[in-house]
Amino acid sequence: xxxxxxxxxxxxxxKKWFNDYVQTFKSDDTDLQQNITLKEEHSKRVCKEIxxxxxxxxxxxxxxxLAEIIALFHDIGRFEQYARYRTFVDQASVxxxxxxxxxxxxxxxxxxxxxxxxxLVLKTTLYHNRAALPQEESKTCLFFTRLLRDAxxxxxxxxxxxxxxxxxxxxxxxxxLGLPDTPEISEDVYRDLMEGRIVSINHLKNxxxxxxxxxxxxxxxxxxxxxxxxxxxxxxxxxRDALPESDKTEMIFSxxxxxxxxxxNGVRSSNLT
Numbered sequence: 001x002x003x004x005x006x007x008x009x010x011x012x013x014x015k016k017w018f019n020d021y022v023q024t025f026k027s028d029d030t031d032l033q034q035n036i037t038l039k040e041e042h043s044k045r046v047c048k049e050i051x052x053x054x055x056x057x058x059x060x061x062x063x064x065x066l067a068e069i070i071a072l073f074h075d076i077g078r079f080e081q082y083a084r085y086r087t088f089v090d091q092a093s094v095x096x097x098x099x100x101x102x103x104x105x106x107x108x109x110x111x112x113x114x115x116x117x118x119x120l121v122l123k124t125t126l127y128h129n130r131a132a133l134p135q136e137e138s139k140t141c142l143f144f145t146r147l148l149r150d151a152x153x154x155x156x157x158x159x160x161x162x163x164x165x166x167x168x169x170x171x172x173x174x175x176x177l178g179l180p181d182t183p184e185i186s187e188d189v190y191r192d193l194m195e196g197r198i199v200s201i202n203h204l205k206n207x208x209x210x211x212x213x214x215x216x217x218x219x220x221x222x223x224x225x226x227x228x229x230x231x232x233x234x235x236x237x238x239x240r241d242a243l244p245e246s247d248k249t250e251m252i253f254s255x256x257x258x259x260x261x262x263x264x265n266g267v268r269s270s271n272l273t
Contacts, residue, residue, distance in 0.1 A: 006065045010112050017109055018043070018072055025079050032083065034172070039078040042155055047071040049151035056225040066117065070124045070148050073109070076100040089177050090129070097129045124148050131198070146222040153217050154226060157235040160214055164242035182206040185248050192216065193252045196259070208243055212252065215239050218260050227264035236260065 006014075025036045050071040054064050077100030078088065085093035101122050104110055110118040124145045127133055133142055163175055188203035189212050198220055199213035215236050221227055230236060240253050 006062070006069055006113060006117065008065070011065050011068060013112065014069055014072060014109065017107075018076075021076070021107075022079060025083050031086070035082050035088070036079055038159070038175075039075055039082070042159060043072060043075050045155045045158070046074065046148075046151045049154045050147060052229075053147060053150055053223055053225050057223060066120070067144065067147060070121055070144055071151055073100065073104060073121065074125050074128050074148055074152065076103050076125070087178075088175075095129075097126050100125050120144065128152060150221055150223050150226040153221065154229055157214065157217075157230070157239075158233070160211075161235050161238040161242075164211070165238065176207055177204075177210060179204060179207045179210050183208070183244055185209065185212065185243075185246065189213070190248050190252065194255060196255075211239050211243055215252070215256055218256060218263075221263070224264065224266050227260055230260055231264050 022036065022040045025032070027033050027036070047068050050067045051064055054067045059067065075096065077094070077096040077098070080103065081090075081093055081096050081099055082088060087093050088096070090096055104122060104125065110121055113121065120141055123137065123141050127137075127141075127145045128148050133145055135142075137145075160175065163172065182205075184206065186203055186205045186209050189199050189209045192199045192203065193212060193216050196219060197216070199209070199216045201213070204210055204213060218227070218230065218236070221230070236253070236256060240249065243249050
């Protein structure tokens with residue numbers, strides 16, 4: 001039976017499928033288990049983030065249920081990706097978004113949804129990690145994809161700032177993408193941020209560049225409540241504390257923090273209409 005608007009029972013069935021699927025990757029291998037758990041917890045927290053943003057911008061109960069399904073499955077490709085390739089680097093393995101769409105289709109996870117809703121979930125999964133969104137898509141598809149991308153960023157910021165603040169010094173290559181921990185900041189990364197652009201992944205040369213790429217995600221935030229959460233939680237300041245002090249760092253953060261302050265005051269917003 002198809003259901004035009006995913007209700008509580010369909011949502012609960014999908015949560016059960018997700019939990020059962022993740023269980024198939026549980027392992028005595030410490031490295032594998034650590035990173036499977038990392039993505040399991042991330043997916044569940046992105047659900048909470050998307051509900052928080054959605055509630056603040058006035059989504060209906062049906063829209064919130066759809067948003068939660070989208071968040072739950074957005075990284076479903078990560079589990080098999082890590083189990084098979086032992087990396088989260090798409091360029092060194094598979095595009096995890098495309099992989100996730102394949103997994104959802106092969107398992108018939110979305111079969112209880114009507115075709116337009118099913119297609120919407122698949123498209124948001126497919127688009128969530130793209131550098132730029134396809135503007136020919138419907139307004140609804142772009143809205144939910146942007147909502148997902150905001151929720152995803154909020155939790156990734158939480159994950160990386162927790163990781164950077166650890167005092168043990170033990171490195172997780174999956175989080176750091178295998179980048180060397182050298183002291184410099186690349187000129188191309190500096191230029192991207194100072195000119196108000198998201199950092200190109202092709203410009204990354206070390207871990208400092210990757211940290212700066214993460215703060216540059218603010219240029220791809222879409223909703224005022226997201227900007228407000230970034231300010232309230234202090235994520236950008238925590239990343240700054242994990243970087244070496246330099247004139248470049250100070251200049252970058254002056255520009256970034258000014259931008260976030262302006263946007264959190266409601267300069268830009270998004271909605272379905």
